[in-house]
Amino acid sequence: MIKKLIEIVGQENFTDQLEELVPYSYDASMNIHRPDAAVWPETAEQVLAIVKFANEHKIPVIPRGAGTSLSGGVVPIRGGVIIDLSKMNRILEISIENRYARVEAGVVCDDLNRELAKHGFVFPPDPASSTVSTIGGNVATNAGGIKGAKYGTTRDYVLGLQVALPTGELMRTGSYTMKCVSGYDLAKLFVGAEGTLGVITEVTLKINPLPRHAMTAVATYARLEDAGKAIFQTMTSGVIPSVMEILDKVTLKSIRENTDIDLPDAEAMILTETDGFTWEEVEAQMEVVLSILKKNHPIEIKTAKDEKERLNLWKARKSAYATLARVSSSFTLDDVTVPISRIPELLVGIQEISKKYNIVVATFGHAGDGNLHPQILYDEYDSDQVERTKKVEEEIFKLTISLKGTLSGEHGIGLSKASYMTLEHDPVEMDLMRRVKKTLDPNNIMNPGKRALDS
Amino acid sequence: MPTQLQFDEKRRKAITQCSRCGFCRAVCPIFDLTKRPITNAHGKIILLKEVLEGKLPATEEVAKAMLRCTACMNCTVNCPSGVDPQEIIKAARRDMVGMGFDNLFKAMGEVVEKYGNIYGEEKRSDWGHRKGKAPYALFLGCAGAYREEESVKETLQLLDILKVDFTLIDEVCCSGVLEDVGYKIKEDLVWRNIQEIQKTGAKTLITTCPYCYRVFKEHPAYKDLGMEVKHITQFLKDFDFGVKTDKKVTYHDPCDLGRHAGIYDEPRQIIQKIAPNFVEPRRTRENAMCCGAGSGFRGAFPKESVKIARNRLSQIIEDTGAEILLTECPSCLHNFRNAKRQKQKIEIYNLTEFLARLYRERERPSTKEAA
Numbered sequence: 001m002i003k004k005l006i007e008i009v010g011q012e013n014f015t016d017q018l019e020e021l022v023p024y025s026y027d028a029s030m031n032i033h034r035p036d037a038a039v040w041p042e043t044a045e046q047v048l049a050i051v052k053f054a055n056e057h058k059i060p061v062i063p064r065g066a067g068t069s070l071s072g073g074v075v076p077i078r079g080g081v082i083i084d085l086s087k088m089n090r091i092l093e094i095s096i097e098n099r100y101a102r103v104e105a106g107v108v109c110d111d112l113n114r115e116l117a118k119h120g121f122v123f124p125p126d127p128a129s130s131t132v133s134t135i136g137g138n139v140a141t142n143a144g145g146i147k148g149a150k151y152g153t154t155r156d157y158v159l160g161l162q163v164a165l166p167t168g169e170l171m172r173t174g175s176y177t178m179k180c181v182s183g184y185d186l187a188k189l190f191v192g193a194e195g196t197l198g199v200i201t202e203v204t205l206k207i208n209p210l211p212r213h214a215m216t217a218v219a220t221y222a223r224l225e226d227a228g229k230a231i232f233q234t235m236t237s238g239v240i241p242s243v244m245e246i247l248d249k250v251t252l253k254s255i256r257e258n259t260d261i262d263l264p265d266a267e268a269m270i271l272t273e274t275d276g277f278t279w280e281e282v283e284a285q286m287e288v289v290l291s292i293l294k295k296n297h298p299i300e301i302k303t304a305k306d307e308k309e310r311l312n313l314w315k316a317r318k319s320a321y322a323t324l325a326r327v328s329s330s331f332t333l334d335d336v337t338v339p340i341s342r343i344p345e346l347l348v349g350i351q352e353i354s355k356k357y358n359i360v361v362a363t364f365g366h367a368g369d370g371n372l373h374p375q376i377l378y379d380e381y382d383s384d385q386v387e388r389t390k391k392v393e394e395e396i397f398k399l400t401i402s403l404k405g406t407l408s409g410e411h412g413i414g415l416s417k418a419s420y421m422t423l424e425h426d427p428v429e430m431d432l433m434r435r436v437k438k439t440l441d442p443n444n445i446m447n448p449g450k451r452a453l454d455s
Numbered sequence: 456m457p458t459q460l461q462f463d464e465k466r467r468k469a470i471t472q473c474s475r476c477g478f479c480r481a482v483c484p485i486f487d488l489t490k491r492p493i494t495n496a497h498g499k500i501i502l503l504k505e506v507l508e509g510k511l512p513a514t515e516e517v518a519k520a521m522l523r524c525t526a527c528m529n530c531t532v533n534c535p536s537g538v539d540p541q542e543i544i545k546a547a548r549r550d551m552v553g554m555g556f557d558n559l560f561k562a563m564g565e566v567v568e569k570y571g572n573i574y575g576e577e578k579r580s581d582w583g584h585r586k587g588k589a590p591y592a593l594f595l596g597c598a599g600a601y602r603e604e605e606s607v608k609e610t611l612q613l614l615d616i617l618k619v620d621f622t623l624i625d626e627v628c629c630s631g632v633l634e635d636v637g638y639k640i641k642e643d644l645v646w647r648n649i650q651e652i653q654k655t656g657a658k659t660l661i662t663t664c665p666y667c668y669r670v671f672k673e674h675p676a677y678k679d680l681g682m683e684v685k686h687i688t689q690f691l692k693d694f695d696f697g698v699k700t701d702k703k704v705t706y707h708d709p710c711d712l713g714r715h716a717g718i719y720d721e722p723r724q725i726i727q728k729i730a731p732n733f734v735e736p737r738r739t740r741e742n743a744m745c746c747g748a749g750s751g752f753r754g755a756f757p758k759e760s761v762k763i764a765r766n767r768l769s770q771i772i773e774d775t776g777a778e779i780l781l782t783e784c785p786s787c788l789h790n791f792r793n794a795k796r797q798k799q800k801i802e803i804y805n806l807t808e809f810l811a812r813l814y815r816e817r818e819r820p821s822t823k824e825a826a
Contacts, residue, residue, distance in 0.1 A: 015491075019516040023492035023501045028475045040490060067492065068477045086490040108481070131481040322535040329471040380471070 001059065005039055005081065008049045013040040013087070024064070024082045030332065030380065031072030031415045035062065038082040044201035048164040050083060051199055054445050055166045062447050063195040065106065065137025068129040070333050071414030073141060073194045077449040083199060085136050091115055092202070100159055100176055102204045105136025122210040124151035127410065128321065136200045142192030144410030149235065149368030150242045150275075151208070153410060154191060161187045162202035166441045176204060189436070194412045195447040197440045211275035213282045214242065216304045218313045219293040220266035224248075227268035228344025230296040231367045234272070235340050237292060239285045243273035244368025248347055250354075251320050251362040251375075258323050261316050264299050268347070270367070271317045320364045321375070328360070328377035332393060332416070336400040337371040337409030349399045350374050356395075357388040371409035397423060413451040421452040460506060460513065460550045466543055467507060473500045473538050479530035484745040484763045485523055485752075493520050496530040496540035503547055518556035521547045525752040525763075526635060527710040527745030541750075545635055552637035560636040560751055568641055571627035572597045573754075580604045582611055584623050591621035591690075592657035594648075594671070596664030597628050599785030606788060609808035610663055610687070616814050617694055621661065624651040629677075631670030636751040645676045652680065659683045661690050663807065665712035665784045666749075672716070686712060687807055688721040688783050696729055698813040704730035705777035706806075707767070707791070708743035709784030722783055722806055729813060730779075737774040744770065748786040764794035772801055781806045 006014045015021070016037040025034045036059075041047045054061045060080025067074050076082060088104040091112060095101070096119045103112060109123070109130040116122055126145035127133055133143065139161070144153040160174025174180065174187035190197055221227040231244060247255075247269040256263045263269070270293065274285035286303070293301055304310045324331065338346050347363060350372075354361035365372035376392055378385040397407055397420045407417050407424050422430060430452070437444070437453045444454050462470070479496040480486050486495035493502070499520055505511035526541040534540070552558065566575040579600050593614070599607045614621055627648060630641040652660055660682055662668040668686040671677050706726060712718045719740045726733050738744050747753065747763025768791055771780060782788055783806045791803045804812070 017516065018511070019502060019514065019520060020491065020493045022505055022511060023498035026475055026501055028477065066477050066480055084490065084492075110481075129476065129478065132477050322537065325474045325476075325536040326472065329468060331474070 001057065002037070004053050005037060005050065008053070009039045009041050009046050013042065025075065027067050027069040027072060027074050029070050029072045029075070029414065029416050030330065031075040031077070033075050033077045034079065035076040035082045036079045038084055040084050040087045042087050044162060044164065044170055047083060047199050047201050048168070048170045050081065051164045051166050052168040054081060055168060055443055058443050058445060060445050060448050061199070063136070063140065063199045065134030065140070066108070066129065066132040068133055068137070069141060069414060070335070070411045071408070071416045073412045073414035073450065075415060077415055080445075085134060088201065094119065096121060098176060099178065099207055100204055101207050102202065103135050104202055105134060105200050107135045109133045109135060109138055116207055117210060120210050121207045123157060123205050124208050125154045125157065135203050135205070139191055139200055139203055140193060140195050141412040142410065144366070144369070144371065146245065146366060147242050148366050148371060148410070149244055150240045155188060157206045158187055158191050158203065159206050160204035161190055161200055163190055163198040163200050165198045166443065166446050170201070174204065178206065192412065194414060194450055196437060196450055196453060197446055211242070212277055213279050214273050214275040214310070215282045215286045216271070216273045216310045216313045217286065217290060217293065217301060219270045219298040219301045220264050221268045221270070221297070222266060222299055223297070224267045224347055225344055226296040226298070227270055228347070230270060230293050231343060232341045233292045233296070234289050235368060237288050239274065239288045241272045241285070241289055241368060242275040243271060244366070245271040245317050246343070246347075246365060246367035247271070247317060247320060248351070248363040250351070250360060251324065251364045252316070254327055254362055255316050255319055255323050258327060259319055261319065263316060266299055269316065271313065317364070324362050324375050324377060328379070330378055330380035332376045332389065334374050334376070334393065334396065335371060335409045335411040336374065336396060336405055336407065337369070338400055338403045338405030340368070340370045342403040342405065343367050343370060343372070345403055346372060346400065346405070350396055353392055353395045353399070357392045359385065359388050359392050361392060369409070370405070394420070415450060418450060418452045456555055457550070457553050459554070460503065460547060461553065462507060462546065462550070466546060469538050469543055470500055470504050470507065472536050473497065474536045475501065476535060478533060478535055479540070482529035482533050482742070482744070484525060484527060484529070484747055484767070485759065487744075487766065488759060488762055494523050499524065499544055500538070500540060503543065513551065513554060513556070515556060518551040518558065521551060522558055522636070522751070522755050524750060525710070525745050525747060526750030528714040529710070529742070529745060532714055532741050548635070548637035558637060559755060560633065560638060563754065564633050564638050564641070567628045567630055567633070567644065571644065572601055573628055573632070574601050576601045580607070582608055582623070584611055586622055586624065588656045589620050589622035590658050591619060592652050592655045592660050593621050593623055594626055594652070594660060594662045594664070594667055595623070596662065596667040596785060598789055599663050602789045603785045606785065606805050606808045607663070609811035610805065613807050613811035613814070616811065622655050622657070624655060626651060629667045629670040631666065631674055632751060640674060640676050642676060649677065649680055652682070657682060659685055659690070661685050661687050663687050663783070663785065663805070665709050665716060665718070666786070669711055669716055686716070686718055686721075686783075688712070688718060688725060691807070692721040692724045696810060698729060698810065698817055700730050700779070700813060701732060702730070702778040703732045703734060703776065704779045704781060705734050705736055705771060705775040707736070707746065707771065707780060707782040707787060708740055709782055709787045710743070710745050710749055712784060713743060714741060722781075725806060726781065729810065734775045734777060736771045738770070746787040746790045748790040753786070753790060760790060761794050764790040765796075768794050768799070768801070772799060777801060779804065779809065781809055783807065
């Protein structure tokens with residue numbers, strides 16, 4: 001195996017040294033497993049050759065971008081070869097007149113947006129990890145972000161792909177057009193597939209004009225129900241804010257106690273933003289949002305127009321993850337998503353589960369699209385806490401499904417949520433998913449052991 | 456000989472504190488070059504975590520991985536979980552040396568002891584400068600004194616032009632860098648430096664090297680120095696220079712001066728007075744990318760080091776289109792000058808060196824006037 005892989009990518013782009021493989025045994029979740037080797041291909045042809053070889057010899061291959069996944073999605077649970085796409089980081093084409101960008105899979109999300117900004121354009125989905133996350137990884141996990149309610153997720157921007165198929169072909173699928181109903185939408189099949197069907201080597205993305213102005217507001221509430229009402233009333237008001245974030249009281253308390261950010265003792269905080277082409281448009285939208293926020297008995301409301309004030313209001317939200325990460329040595333960060341009007345029930349339910357198992361769960365997230373991030377804090381070296389954490393997670397998943405929600409809004413299933421797949425998907429659907437997987441990847445070499453597709 | 460890392464509770468906690476978010480990939484100069492996770496902070500911390508948990512033996516390769524860090528602190532500044540990887544990495548280097556994994560800096564320590572400088576040079580340039588009593592003592596550091604002699608000459612001329620009553624000393628290496636790479640500061644060298652500096656009767660020690668500045672300022676071995684320590688940019692910030700350039704100028708924050716010592720404004724205050732056409736690189740101040748020279752990295756991995764300098768330099772040129780790149784660190788200067796390609800027209804100077812040149816240009820009649 002070693003000889004063949006070196007032949008394909010060159011000695012300098014191959015490793016099977018234990019120490020180099022250790023970091024590849026992890027992602028940002030708590031899953032761990034060693035790969036047998038790692039390669040850094042530089043062309044799609046090399047990727048194809050690797051996949052072809054792996055298929056012939058039934059060796060698992062795991063495509064990997066920045067490895068920021070929170071679900072164990074890139075942890076090589078059955079060993080095999082990590083295909084690290086970081087070196088395939090060329091922006092191949094920016095076509096402003098046709099509104100698309102064509103990039104290699106390893107291009108970093110923010111690097112693409114920096115180039116697009118020069119033309120006044122943007123690829124809108126902005127996961128928190130956008131400074132390092134790769135477009136290939138964003139596509140494979142259908143990454144979302146803060147602006148999901150107005151601008152959708154990665155899926156809404158994927159026009160076409162080039163994919164190395166495990167059966168040994170390099171396939172181009174999709175189009176360069178804004179519309180396309182030509183055949184099955186195979187490109188979208190690979191979006192959010194977490195590398196279980198093939199290796200994405202190139203992506204063609206729809207791009208948007210960059211909004212020129214934005215206005216920010218923050219409102220705090222003494223009652224969670226009021227915050228919940230404010231959210232879904234806003235989302236049905238006719239105005240779609242570009243940001244509609246919520247922070248629960250555990251998160252707020254943690255920020256208050258661990259930073260110098262001035263926050264009231266509240267049950268919930270909403271951070272919202274409107275954006276647009278002109279100021280008038282931005283302000284008119286914000287006026288509607290503010291009237292709804294006010295109507296629902298806030299403790300206080302603050303607004304910001306200039307960049308400095310905006311950053312100030314963003315401080316609490318931006319510090320949420322970091323503050324919680326500093327409070328606890330270990331945590332699990334989930335991404336359960338419910339229909340927007342069920343957010344208050346999910347928030348209250350999570351707090352009850354947290355109390356029941358005496359495990360701290362801080363929740364914040366993208367309320368505008370129903371996507372919450374319960375961050376379960378525990379000590380990984382305390383086996384009792386680890387056990388209780390598992391139960392907390394399971395109950396949160398069950399609650400989410402009972403609210404007509406989904407296990408994952410933007411992180412993917414990976415390993416962490418694989419055993420809960422049948423909670424959400426009935427046997428008919430599971431069976432079809434498995435048949436799709438088997439058709440495309442008959443030897444089950446593509447990122448095996450994930451999302452309960454091969455068990 | 457200890458067989459394990461001697462990590463205390465605080466360091467163990469820092470290691471579990473790393474949430475493996477991988478955000479350090481965006482700022483690590485070595486990862487930027489290699490794209491190999493073992494080279495960035497996140498990878499190194501995972502290695503140490505496994506060593507501490509007994510899942511991975513402490514090997515030569517682990518020790519080597521720890522050496523592959525410029526201690527630029529960009530990951531520290533940008534870590535959402537509040538981890539300070541460079542501190543952990545330095546501690547790991549110390550522990551691994553203690554466990555018998557000596558590295559190439561062991562030999563450097565012997566060289567420093569024998570020759571008083573990291574390069575093993577027998578003789579230092581003289582610059583014809585007096586030595587004796589003065590209110591200000593000037594400490595040059597190894598990189599400036601032995602690798603950027605011309606630049607030092609200009610700096611000395613600047614101080615003369617500004618009528619600063621200063622003296623050079625018979626300095627030896629501050630030897631602080633040895634602590635970065637797993638060994639101990641050389642007490643006898645420290646003692647010699649303190650003697651030499653105190654002999655001048657100076658009230659202030661001025662250093663041109665930001666790293667030496669930090670060692671004099673922060674290292675307990677120098678606590679008896681008994682005088683104020685200033686980096687040369689701090690010393691010069693309030694001077695009126697009366698010279699200017701119209702050229703487009705940019706500035707590279709040395710990691711030791713910026714992130715490590717928090718000195719960002721002083722160099723800019725000086726530049727503001729002399730270069731109205733000043734433009735910041737995209738990645739600047741707290742977020743400035745490293746030149747690749749720090750923490751023994753240039754010594755241990757010279758090829759990678761110069762490639763990193765090349766990347767940083769190309770990025771600065773692309774961002775700013777500047778004609779002049781200023782910095783104030785002999786190591787950054789040396790690395791950039793080594794990295795510069797002939798076709799790149801940008802000129803690279805230490806700020807003090809550039810100032811001296813501006814004075815000289817003013818003295819010299821321009822060709823137009825001469826005609």
